[in-house]
Amino acid sequence: MSLEQFSIAVLLTFLAVAAIGIIVLRDLLAAVILTGLYSLIAAGAFVVMDAMDVAFTEAAVGSGISTILFLGALSFTKHDQKPRGNDSWLALLFVVVTGGLLIYGTLDMPPYGSATSPAQTHPQLAKRFIEQSGDEVGPPNIVTSVLASYRGYDTLGETVVVFTAGVAVMGLLGLKRRRPEEELPEHAPGDTPHEPGHDNDRMT
Amino acid sequence: MPDFVLVLLTGLAWVLMLIGCVFVVAGGVGLLRLPDLYTRLHAAGVTDTGSTIFMLLGMVIIALVEYQNPWIAAKLILILFFTLFTTPTCSHALAKIALLSGLVPIDENGKPILASPKLAKKMALSRKPKEGFEADDEGDNSNKDGAS
Amino acid sequence: MFVAAVLALLATMVLTIVRALLGPTLYDRLSAVNSFGTKIMLFIAVFGFLTGRPEFLDIALVYSLINFVATVAVLKFYEYDDLGSGAYQEDDY
Amino acid sequence: MDWLGLYNYWVVIVLMMAGLYILIARYNMVKKMIGLSIFQTSIFFLYITMSKVEGGTAPILIDDPSVVYSNPLPHVLILTAIVVGVATTAVALALTVRVYEAYGTIEEDEIRAANAAEQDA
Numbered sequence: 102m103s104l105e106q107f108s109i110a111v112l113l114t115f116l117a118v119a120a121i122g123i124i125v126l127r128d129l130l131a132a133v134i135l136t137g138l139y140s141l142i143a144a145g146a147f148v149v150m151d152a153m154d155v156a157f158t159e160a161a162v163g164s165g166i167s168t169i170l171f172l173g174a175l176s177f178t179k180h181d182q183k184p185r186g187n188d189s190w191l192a193l194l195f196v197v198v199t200g201g202l203l204i205y206g207t208l209d210m211p212p213y214g215s216a217t218s219p220a221q222t223h224p225q226l227a228k229r230f231i232e233q234s235g236d237e238v239g240p241p242n243i244v245t246s247v248l249a250s251y252r253g254y255d256t257l258g259e260t261v262v263v264f265t266a267g268v269a270v271m272g273l274l275g276l277k278r279r280r281p282e283e284e285l286p287e288h289a290p291g292d293t294p295h296e297p298g299h300d301n302d303r304m305t
Numbered sequence: 306m307p308d309f310v311l312v313l314l315t316g317l318a319w320v321l322m323l324i325g326c327v328f329v330v331a332g333g334v335g336l337l338r339l340p341d342l343y344t345r346l347h348a349a350g351v352t353d354t355g356s357t358i359f360m361l362l363g364m365v366i367i368a369l370v371e372y373q374n375p376w377i378a379a380k381l382i383l384i385l386f387f388t389l390f391t392t393p394t395c396s397h398a399l400a401k402i403a404l405l406s407g408l409v410p411i412d413e414n415g416k417p418i419l420a421s422p423k424l425a426k427k428m429a430l431s432r433k434p435k436e437g438f439e440a441d442d443e444g445d446n447s448n449k450d451g452a453s
Numbered sequence: 454m455f456v457a458a459v460l461a462l463l464a465t466m467v468l469t470i471v472r473a474l475l476g477p478t479l480y481d482r483l484s485a486v487n488s489f490g491t492k493i494m495l496f497i498a499v500f501g502f503l504t505g506r507p508e509f510l511d512i513a514l515v516y517s518l519i520n521f522v523a524t525v526a527v528l529k530f531y532e533y534d535d536l537g538s539g540a541y542q543e544d545d546y
Numbered sequence: 547m548d549w550l551g552l553y554n555y556w557v558v559i560v561l562m563m564a565g566l567y568i569l570i571a572r573y574n575m576v577k578k579m580i581g582l583s584i585f586q587t588s589i590f591f592l593y594i595t596m597s598k599v600e601g602g603t604a605p606i607l608i609d610d611p612s613v614v615y616s617n618p619l620p621h622v623l624i625l626t627a628i629v630v631g632v633a634t635t636a637v638a639l640a641l642t643v644r645v646y647e648a649y650g651t652i653e654e655d656e657i658r659a660a661n662a663a664e665q666d667a
Contacts, residue, residue: 104456104503106550111463113557113591115470120564120584122474129576130531131482136580137523138473138486141516143587145493148500148512151604151616152594155624156497157512159590162632164490165519167583170632172530174576174639178646192570200563204556212551214600220617221599227617235607243605243618244625252622259626266633273640322454326461329492333465336472336488342480345472349488360458360495364502372507380510384498384517388491391521395487398528403480406531506603 105149109213112146133171140164154244311370318366325360328352342403343410350396354389361385404429455503462496483527490520554595561588573654575642579635586631593620 119139123132140163147156211218221227230247238246248256332352339345361381368377404410407422419425466489473485494516501507561584568581597620605618646652649660 177643203559207555220596241607247622270640333468337468353491387517
């Protein structure tokens with residue numbers, strides 16, 4: 102087992118542990134922080150799997166922007182999840198059975214790193230991109246060539262999606278700031294001022 | 306470049322990297338084992354900065370000697386530069402806001418050094434943290450060698 | 454040498470994740486995540502050298518900045534209870 | 547080494563199921579969004595796992611004809627997916643904020659109870 106394989110196995114195990122941690126933790130802010138951790142691990146794993154550009158994007162978007170988006174949403178809403186949610190055996194059973202079936206399905210998959218998997222041996226795409234993009238498009242980074250030239254319309258569509266999302270968010274939230282604390286039904290005016298943090302997550 | 310200088314520089318890079326490794330592991334153990342937030346923060350902050358300095362300097366030497374690529378070295382120096390700014394700033398902000406939220410540091414016997422969380426908030430907002438906030442004895446109870 | 458560094462970093466990541474999961478306070482988790490970011494940054498740099506393609510340091514560079522942004526955002530949110538406001542209100546305390 | 551070759555897929559499935567479980571069993575909408583983003587990341591890993599070639603290196607051209615590159619196409623698809631994913635996350639969180647303004651809560655069961663009470667009245 103090479104060091105590369107070992108690293109990827111360890112990093113993926115970290116990911117699974119972080120995901121379980123996100124399930125178990127009740128405090129929402131802690132879950133958001135763990136999501137940031139999760140994105141960091143994911144980006145590290147992408148680097149080991151040779152996906153440099155994906156790691157780059159995941160670091161900037163997943164760990165940076167997503168965390169801030171979640172925090173923004175939390176700052177508009179109540180940010181402590183009450184200890185609720187049905188940890189029923191039914192949900193767990195459903196998830197375990199589905200996961201078991203999917204794992205049974207992976208037994209036919211090509212192993213990690215196999216050079217003869219269908220994704221690698223498709224006669225036109227990857228080979229052509231790798232062999233010709235240097236001459237046809239120019240930049241040494243093949244991913245950039247494919248993204249901006251061969252699949253340029255795809256990227257245009259992506260930009261449209263992001264634009265639409267931006268318009269939608271603005272339309273939903275309005276451009277002016279709101280302070281929803283004033284119209285909260287639970288917090289009557291003159292209630293106790295909000296202490297930073299929550300008592301159940303605080304060492305005394 | 307003469308041969309022995311090359312060997313010497315590679316050896317120096319080795320030593321720097323190994324010191325960095327020791328720092329990293331010591332920081333991890335400190336983060337896990339130390340008793341309260343501030344000591345853990347000390348372990349994490351100090352060793353993060355230290356290990357980054359040593360490891361990146363080792364890599365700079367290798368980039369210059371083995372790869373002979375000054376761009377790589379420049380990037381490494383840039384990373385080092387940013388880390389030297391960001392890590393201490395993060396540690397400072399964390400410690401300050403923890404104090405501001407009323408988390409009282411403990412001394413080596415596990416006792417809080419301040420009487421109440423209110424004092425911790427006051428101490429965080431004060432410009433002169435030593436004055437009038439200590440419980441009784443002046444604080445020579447700094448957790449020395451917290452990381453190791 | 455790089456192998457030793459990778460192993461040390463992976464071992465430390467285990468300890469850091471345990472601290473991030475255990476807590477007990479939010480600040481512990483934050484400092485663990487921050488420290489984890491530094492470790493991942495070092496890991497990527499070392500891994501680039503290990504595979505003989507140290508051109509990938511740009512990602513490590515991005516990491517050293519992103520790490521900071523996320524931590525400070527969480528702290529700012531936690532302290533002021535929103536991401537936009539400015540200075541202290543000293544009489545709050 | 548067959549076992550190790552499939553380990554990636556297994557972790558992908560564990561992550562997927564973790565996200566699904568959060569979606570099913572947690573009532574808080576922000577938590578549900580976190581679950582969705584975990585689910586999303588598992589799909590990213592599925593694609594990137596398939597793109598990797600043993601002994602390959604990142605698809606950035608270097609002057610060495612013998613070098614093997616990993617497949618760049620899944621990287622491109624996932625690059626697009628990450629950005630679109632964060633856009634949809636933003637919209638969903640904005641909707642969550644609107645729900646909070648309308649109902650005063652983002653817990654699913656409380657919203658259901660409020661709706662039921664409104665219908666009874």
